[in-house]
Amino acid sequence: MTTAEERIVPTDLRNEMSRSYLEYAMSVIVGRALPDARDGLKPVHRRILYAMHELGLTHDRPFRKCARVVGEVLGKYHPHGDTAVYDALVRMAQGFSMRSPLIEGHGNFGSVDNDPPAAMRYTECRLQSLSTTALLQDIDSETVDFADNFDGSQQEPVVLPARIPQLLLNGSSGIAVGMATNIPPHNLGELVDGLVALIHNPELTDTQLMEYIPGPDFPTGAQILGSSGIRDAYTGGRGSITMRGVANIETLERQGAPDREAIIVTELPYQTNKAALIEKIADLVNDKKIDGISDIRDESDRDGMRIVIELKRDAYPRVVLNNLYKQTPIQNNFGANMLALVDGEPQLLSLKNSLQVFLDFRIETITRRTQYELRKAEERDHLLQGLLIALANLDAIIRLIRHSPDSATAKTELIEGYNLSEPQADAILQMQLRRLTALEAEKIEQEHQALQEKIADLNDILARRERILQIIEAELGELQERYATPRRTEILRDEGDLDDTDLIANEQALILLTEQGYVKRMPVNTFEAQNRATRGKSGTKMKEDDGIEHFLTCCDHDNVLFFSDRGVVYSLKAYQIPTGSRTSRGVPIVQLLPIPRDEKITSIVPVTEFTDDEYLIMLTKGGNIKKTSLSAFSNIRANGLIAISLSEGDQLRWVRRAREDDSIIIGSRMGMAIHFKTDRDQLRPLGRATRGVKSMNLRKGDELIGMDILPSSVISQLDNLPDDSDLDEEAIEGEENEETTTSEGPWMLVVTTGGYGKRVPVSQFRLQNRAGKGTIATKFKSHLDSDTVAALLVVTEEDELMMVTTRGIIIRQAASAITPQSRTATGIRVQRLDKEDAIAAVALVPPAAEGVEDEEDV
Structure with a gap:
């Protein structure tokens, strides 16, 4: 007999602490905190689902008290506190925690306000249909291994035979020792699409799989900003995903x-x-x-x-x-950490790795299920073959059984006399008399034939991997059709994500801004080209006291610069302006830009690229004009940037883009126009915080109406024309009133508020020095007392125009449909107007952006 001293084993404290802590750490990692990559479940969740399955709590059975389920789990499988089990059960029933809840709860199961659930003696639960179909089906078909529970009195599954990648579907989070996991939930339909794509092409990369699984799909919806964090998580296993409400x-x-x-x-x-x-x-x-x-x-x-x-x-x-x-x-980050157990060891998984681990497990599961079904089919067919032998020798076997002293003797004689196995002999002895009828005999033969076909099919499945993959795909398709739901989380473009712009079709767009500050974007192809002098169709819905203030066309990739009357410029990408239908008002621009209430947008300029060889020409209500390099506006702060300094009472009204050798034509409301170059002699470049110089000498009661830029390519033909800057007002008014003229383009388009317009050859507008009185651009119809110039644009024969009225009626037509006339003509009707309506603005349709015609290039 050993003494107490002999039973004591001296051990180094450092080694004992190290060994004991490692054992504890591994038990936490494997047995508590990390999910298995195959079924995506931690042991406590797996034990709860299996215990409910054993209790028969399927989706078509009545609810049972949660306390009953918790007691079952604690007593048989999970020797921990009841709070841990109940908390895990509650989470699997919360629609705001699980993308596809696994348990259906009845009662108070908490809320997004972090309200605690009711006590388990009050709440009830049962399995969701998804859990039964996708996680627990085939568990009795020897598809997974079973192990002893904590005291060896019960058997529990090591893993559930999952038919879906539960690890990604509902995600997982847990803190182990020295490591943690945080996997976001995903959309069932997208996961199935990704798995099917991987089955057909095992060489797909993580990035290619993102075409099918673009990102997490959170149960609470919200938004994800950009795809860079998603890409990091899917390719490297870790990434920070920015979420926004x-x-x-x-x-x-x-x-x-x-x-x-x-x-x-x-x-x-x-x-x-x-x-x-x-x-x-x-x-x-x-x-x-x-x-x-x-x-x-x-x-x-x-x-x-x-x-x-x-x-x-x-x-x-x-x-x-x-x-x-x-x-x-309201904006938060989800730190994705795709850590899970693979073959009992923690591994950091990429998107493809997690799907591949599931597919390998699913192949193993179907193989084991097929082997089980094959074994059962062969055992049944073996018995049927014995029954068929008995039916073929019915009279002799009946005689043998009747003359046998006991069943053991009869069994032995059957085995020896007819070369039967023990199970076959037992089946014959247990066969009921009604099975001896001809009909029953035929049924046995038919069942034997059906089993032969089934055995052949099962052997074929086991022999060919492609058959197993077809079964996986078919089962996934059934689950997708039955349980898939639309995506809840929207993945938005992020300013810092450079690849996002490449995913947006660079289409032609029309941008409208009303007097009361409502802005919207519409595709240009919303409006088909119409004949001249038609009424057009509604372009926007407005209140009675509202009207169209600004109207331009651009492409979706362009930067749109918004200039205010106070000389401040703001910037947005065109695609950031919400799209609206023809009958919608749009959204208040204050939702998109931090514009003060007493500030108003007076000019909008689209910019494709900020270059040093291009300038912005700015014209104020008081007639000051200046030229500033376009590159000075490449970095506009969120709260705006000063574009021009203004005198007291003055306002910035018009802004246009121009190059050094271009020229500018400025028009007045009473039909006058001045034309001068934008070179350094007439208009030298100035910085942003400057006022500019005088542009035009206006007559009393007149005011500026707009300006446009004439390209340098056509200025050379005007250089030899006499300069009329010194002509007096009487000489100007006495010029000849020609009705028509012929000339090559480009043309100056003049449109009046009364709906009349004309094209005038730009050669009729002589170059002058800045600050002159100008020349006549148009005269007005005598029956329209209040007619004034609405727009003045440089156009060519190939251009298309879009005209909008104060009531939001839009018409699209070719510039060539408007008749050429001289400067002193009154024009022709270009749009029929309702009473009290008037032309508000005219814009050119931009040329089609590269790649728009070929959608595959977008």
Whole structure:
């Protein structure tokens, strides 16, 4: 007998601590914190689902108390606290935590406000149809291994025979020892598409798989900014994915009080606590870290989420929203860490690796299921063959059984006399008398034939890998058809993601801005070309006191510069302006740009590329003009950039692009025009913070109406014309009134507010010195007392025009449809107008962008 001293084994403390801690760490990693890459489940989740399956809690059976399920799991499989088991069960039933919940809950299972669920004695649960079909089906067909439970009294599955990549479908999160996992949820339909593509082409890369699985699909919806973080996670296993809630700026109409603008939040990033978010915003407002918020209300109900952030009267909605994005969890990052157990070891997985591990597991599962079905079919067919032998020798076998002293003797004689196996002899002895009828005998023969065909088919499946892949694809297709739902999370273009622009078709676009500040973008092909003098069709919906203020055409990739009357310039990409239909008002421009309420956009210029050899020509209401290099506006801050200094009372009204050798034609409302070069002699380049020089000497009561640029390629033919800058006003008014003229282009298009227009050869506008009185550009119809010039543009025969009226009626027609006339003619009708309507603006349709015709190049 050994003594106590002899049983003590001296051990080095350092070695013992190291060994014990490693054992503990591995038990946490393998047995608690990390999911298995095959079925995507941690042990506690797997045990809960299996226990519910054993209890028969399928989707078509009544609910059972959660306390019953928790007790089953604790008593048989999971020797831990009941809180851990119940929390895991609750999470699998929460629609805001799981993209495709695995358990159907009945009762209070918590909320996005982080409200705790009711106690498990009150709540009830059962399995979702998806869990039964996609995770637990075939578990009794020897598809997976079983192991002893904690005390050896029960068997539990090591892994569930999953038919879907649950690891990616619902994601997973867990903290182990020295490592952690955080896998985002995905869309079932997209995962199936990616798996099918990988089955057909095993050489697909992670980036190519992103064509089928573009990114995570969070159960709470919201938005993902850019794809760079997604690409990092899918290719390297780790990445930071920027999530942003869905927030819109709306005007709240209040009875008996002025309307107020408010930010309405309808979706939040994944795992964001709504109640904590509202409290955070309130604290920031109280600490004066965010200005402009007057009230916060949670108006969420069973129909959806709605957080109303009411703004003060003088607040800038876009600025407030940007501050909320920066300082609150309305914009948050999801740190993806694709860590899971592969063959019992933690591995960092890429998108392709995670799908490939699942496919390999699915191939193994179907192989084992097929082997099980083959074995069962062969065993059954073996018995049927014995019954067929008995039916063929029926009289002799009946005689043998009747004369045998006992069943053991009969069994032995059957085996020896008819070369049968023990199971066959037992089956014959147990065969009922009714099976001896001719009909039953025929059924046995038919079953034998069917089993022979099934055995041959099962052997073929086991012999050919492509058959197994076809079965996987077919089962995936059934699951997709039955359980796939539309994507909830929208993946947006990010300014820092350079590849996003390449994914946008660079199509021709029409941009409208109304007097009350509503802006929208429409495809140019919305409006087909029409004949001259037609009424056109509606281009936008407006209030009665609203009208079209600005109107231009560009391409979706262009930078659009917005110039205000105060001389400040703002910038947006054309595609960032929301698209609207012909009958929509558009969105308030204050939602897109931080424009003060007392500031107004007066000119819009599209820019494809900021170069040093091109300039912006700026003309003010008071007649000052200046030229500034276009490259000076390449980096415009979010809150704008000063473009020109203005005298008191003056306003910036028109901005155009020009080159050094071009010339400029400026028109007045009373039909006068001046033409001079934009070279250094007439207009030297100036910096942004300058006022410019005088452009035109106007007659009393006249005002500037616009300007356009004449390319240098046609200026040379005008150089030899006499300069009429010194002509007096009487001489100008007495010029000959020619009705028609013929000339080669380009032309000066003059359109009046009354709907009349003409093309005048630019050669009739002699070059002058800046600050002259100009020449007559048009005369007006005698029956239109209030007619004035609406637009003055340089056009060619090939150009197409788009004209818009103050009521939003748009017509598209070829410039060649407008008759050429002299400067002193009154023009022809170009658009029929309703009473009290008038031409507001005219713009050229831009040339088609490269690659638009070939969609595969976009």
